Amino acid sequence: MNKQDEWHNNPIGVFDSGVGGLTVAREIMRQLPNERIVYFGDTARVPYGSKSKETVTRFSRQIVHFLETQDVKAIVVACNTVSAYALEELEKEVDIPMIGVVKPGVRAALDATVNKKIGVICTEATMNSGIYSRYIQENDSSVKILGKACPLFVPLVEEGLWEDPVTDEIARRYLTELVDSGIDTLILGCTHYPMLRSTVRKIMGESVTLVNPAYETARELKALLADKGLESEHRPELGTELYRFYVSDAADKFQRFANSILTYGILSAKVIRIDEF
Amino acid sequence: MNKQDEWHNNPIGVFDSGVGGLTVAREIMRQLPNERIVYFGDTARVPYGSKSKETVTRFSRQIVHFLETQDVKAIVVACNTVSAYALEELEKEVDIPMIGVVKPGVRAALDATVNKKIGVICTEATMNSGIYSRYIQENDSSVKILGKACPLFVPLVEEGLWEDPVTDEIARRYLTELVDSGIDTLILGCTHYPMLRSTVRKIMGESVTLVNPAYETARELKALLADKGLESEHRPELGTELYRFYVSDAADKFQRFANSILTYGILSAKVIRIDEF
Numbered sequence: 174m175n176k177q178d179e180w181h182n183n184p185i186g187v188f189d190s191g192v193g194g195l196t197v198a199r200e201i202m203r204q205l206p207n208e209r210i211v212y213f214g215d216t217a218r219v220p221y222g223s224k225s226k227e228t229v230t231r232f233s234r235q236i237v238h239f240l241e242t243q244d245v246k247a248i249v250v251a252c253n254t255v256s257a258y259a260l261e262e263l264e265k266e267v268d269i270p271m272i273g274v275v276k277p278g279v280r281a282a283l284d285a286t287v288n289k290k291i292g293v294i295c296t297e298a299t300m301n302s303g304i305y306s307r308y309i310q311e312n313d314s315s316v317k318i319l320g321k322a323c324p325l326f327v328p329l330v331e332e333g334l335w336e337d338p339v340t341d342e343i344a345r346r347y348l349t350e351l352v353d354s355g356i357d358t359l360i361l362g363c364t365h366y367p368m369l370r371s372t373v374r375k376i377m378g379e380s381v382t383l384v385n386p387a388y389e390t391a392r393e394l395k396a397l398l399a400d401k402g403l404e405s406e407h408r409p410e411l412g413t414e415l416y417r418f419y420v421s422d423a424a425d426k427f428q429r430f431a432n433s434i435l436t437y438g439i440l441s442a443k444v445i446r447i448d449e450f
Numbered sequence: 451m452n453k454q455d456e457w458h459n460n461p462i463g464v465f466d467s468g469v470g471g472l473t474v475a476r477e478i479m480r481q482l483p484n485e486r487i488v489y490f491g492d493t494a495r496v497p498y499g500s501k502s503k504e505t506v507t508r509f510s511r512q513i514v515h516f517l518e519t520q521d522v523k524a525i526v527v528a529c530n531t532v533s534a535y536a537l538e539e540l541e542k543e544v545d546i547p548m549i550g551v552v553k554p555g556v557r558a559a560l561d562a563t564v565n566k567k568i569g570v571i572c573t574e575a576t577m578n579s580g581i582y583s584r585y586i587q588e589n590d591s592s593v594k595i596l597g598k599a600c601p602l603f604v605p606l607v608e609e610g611l612w613e614d615p616v617t618d619e620i621a622r623r624y625l626t627e628l629v630d631s632g633i634d635t636l637i638l639g640c641t642h643y644p645m646l647r648s649t650v651r652k653i654m655g656e657s658v659t660l661v662n663p664a665y666e667t668a669r670e671l672k673a674l675l676a677d678k679g680l681e682s683e684h685r686p687e688l689g690t691e692l693y694r695f696y697v698s699d700a701a702d703k704f705q706r707f708a709n710s711i712l713t714y715g716i717l718s719a720k721v722i723r724i725d726e727f
Contacts, residue, residue: 325605
């Protein structure tokens with residue numbers, strides 16, 4: 174059997190600026206248990222959400238080059254900021270199918286909304302990119318979109334304050350205008366935000382549909398693999414390195430965080446020099 | 451006149467992981483008005499406070515190489531994390547006199563304490579380095595040191611919540627054990643923290659001396675320049691690029707922040723590719 178024949182058994186590359194993309198990896202593990210994953214978190218240069226398009230694109234290009242060396246059959250951009258700023262450019266540069274988190278989230282929100290008022294919470298960079306507005310308007314120009322950057326959510330999540338009076342207060346400040354606007358659907362437009370789902374739920378109320386792009390992305394990945402005949406044939410044994418984790422710094426901290434959100438324990442994350450790719 | 455004769459009129463290099471070091475630059479501007487400054491903020495890779503020693507050292511080495519190309523006569527490491535993790539190694543590698551913010555802060559705290567109980571608030575990286583304990587103990591082994599990492603302070607400062615109920619609440623959680631411990635002196639061991647001085651003052655009470663290493667560092671720089679005959683002879687005219695600012699990303703955001711803490715307006719900050727140095 175030559176390399177091409179076995180290609181569909183190769184791993185899926187998943188990357189993010191740090192730990193947030195683990196919420197996407199978790200969904201892929203749940204929904205596609207036959208697939209191996211190579212995850213990369215850019216912990217030396219996190220966060221991306223406050224950086225420029227040029228810098229985010231340059232960093233992401235290095236990560237894609239690294240994932241190519243791992244012979245991944247598809248790449249999941251598990252970061253809204255990268256999906257917003259760099260995905261379209263990177264797709265032109267490599268031959269591997271790529272999927273971001275923005276389009277799947279938009280599609281789910283358009284399915285969910287009844288009153289055609291959709292809210293998006295995200296990083297400053299994703300907000301500045303205007304990508305959510307653009308994709309939503311392209312699909313349905315009658316939809317009204319309300320975006321809100323929530324820059325303190327990422328540090329609050331990374332400090333573990335997932336349910337805390339301080340997080341409640343910050344969330345109230347960020348979300349009040351969205352509550353007042355009467356949206357019926359809210360996209361959690363940053364991969365860290367699913368960890369704040371219950372806080373956001375409390376403030377937005379039960380009647381607003383919360384869209385988690387991580388879940389939708391895993392669903393679309395499944396369809397993409399089927400469409401291209403790239404599904405893994407059988408469940409790999411644990412011994413064959415089912416999931417491999419790479420980071421650019423501080424593997425210990427990454428492991429602690431990963432072990433708090435994944436259902437199985439990560440034994441190790443390997444540190445690589447990403448700026449050499 | 452050859453290059454060597456004019457060397458003492460060259461600028462001082464000041465660097466930090468981002469904007470925090472501007473509090474040090476501000477003190478140098480105040481106390482050494484004759485000196486030109488080249489400032490570099492590593493905004494593409496900020497923050498350093500949660501990163502490893504190896505990564506912080508590698509990033510800092512690139513910045514020192516950049517500052518060498520600017521013919522600086524001295525380098526001020528305006529970042530506690532770099533001072534803690536990388537300064538001793540970098541000093542061996544270059545011929546330019548270097549000064550960090552940790553030792554000046556320690557000396558001022560030792561001068562101030564009466565009951566020999568000193569507190570230090572800082573980033574996780576500075577905390578893990580143990581550098582404050584080491585320097586204090588080397589000078590006076592009878593001093594008791596209480597350290598506390600305050601990881602949310604930097605994002606709160608960067609979001610402009612300098613005086614805010616949320617910042618009060620977070621500060622109360624971080625500082626209560628320091629209040630209870632009976633320290634009489636507290637080192638603000640991160641260059642962002644002087645912006646939270648009034649919040650910290652409110653919680654610690656009037657009887658605790660707050661040490662701002664930025665102020666002490668500018669004083670020691672003055673002494674260092676005098677000692678080495680490196681003082682600038684006269685006040686440069688504004689037209690001769692008195693202060694130059696470089697960043698690795700997002701110059702706009704840096705400018706906004708700089709203009710909020712410096713007493714004169716920054717007209718521009720130039721973006722450079724720091725990982726090429």
